[in-house]
Amino acid sequence: xxxxxxxxxxxxxxxxxxxxxxxxxxxxxxxxxxxxxxxxxxxxxxxxxxxxxxxxxxxxxxxxxxxxxxxxxxxxxxxxxxxxxxxxxxxxxxxxxxxxxxxxxxxxxxxxxxxxxxxxxxxxxxxxxxxxxxxxxxxxxxxxxxxxxxxxxxxxxxxxxxxxxxxxxxxxxxxxxxxxxxxxxxxxxxx
Numbered sequence: 032x033x034x035x036x037x038x039x040x041x042x043x044x045x046x047x048x049x050x051x052x053x054x055x056x057x058x059x060x061x062x063x064x065x066x067x068x069x070x071x072x073x074x075x076x077x078x079x080x081x082x083x084x085x086x087x088x089x090x091x092x093x094x095x096x097x098x099x100x101x102x103x104x105x106x107x108x109x110x111x112x113x114x115x116x117x118x119x120x121x122x123x124x125x126x127x128x129x130x131x132x133x134x135x136x137x138x139x140x141x142x143x144x145x146x147x148x149x150x151x152x153x154x155x156x157x158x159x160x161x162x163x164x165x166x167x168x169x170x171x172x173x174x175x176x177x178x179x180x181x182x183x184x185x186x187x188x189x190x191x192x193x194x195x196x197x198x199x200x201x202x203x204x205x206x207x208x209x210x211x212x213x214x215x216x217x218x219x220x221x222x
Contacts, residue, residue, distance in 0.1 A: 038157030059123055069091060157199075
């Protein structure tokens with residue numbers, strides 16, 4: 032069974048993914064995979080440098096430079112996604128091959144936006160109140176109100192994600208309460 036875990040920026044998805052891992056469920060982390068593909072020796076570094084010259088430093092993609100090259104440019108973002116998304120898909124297939132027959136979590140921020148929801152058996156959306164989300168995101172280094180707004184504009188709205196979910200896990204509550212929700216999702220899957 033493949034559990035698709037998603038949520039908008041700042042909703043606490045990474046925390047919930049870690050809770051699933053703590054419960055023994057293997058987690059495929061799309062963001063971590065992208066970091067590996069773009070890091071030192073990452074297989075996408077030469078391709079992205081060719082597509083967006085001047086975005087590498089010390090053998091890795093400089094995410095600040097890459098962000099500056101694509102921020103606010105829909106065509107550039109689509110070019111970047113056309114490079115990154117298929118590579119992440121290949122890594123996901125390899126992950127599944129390693130965990131055949133097991134319950135797994137796909138931690139994918141853009142699950143709906145990339146059509147990945149069609150490739151999972153169950154959708155879990157992580158959500159929090161808008162003021163909590165905003166505070167979390169704006170506390171990140173280098174984040175601005177403008178960047179936050181641009182990111183939200185490219186993501187499926189939280190209300191729509193929640194409406195399309197099989198389960199919603201709230202993170203604007205205590206860690207223990209959030210963990211209890213993760214355990215309840217897993218308990219609902221027991222036969």
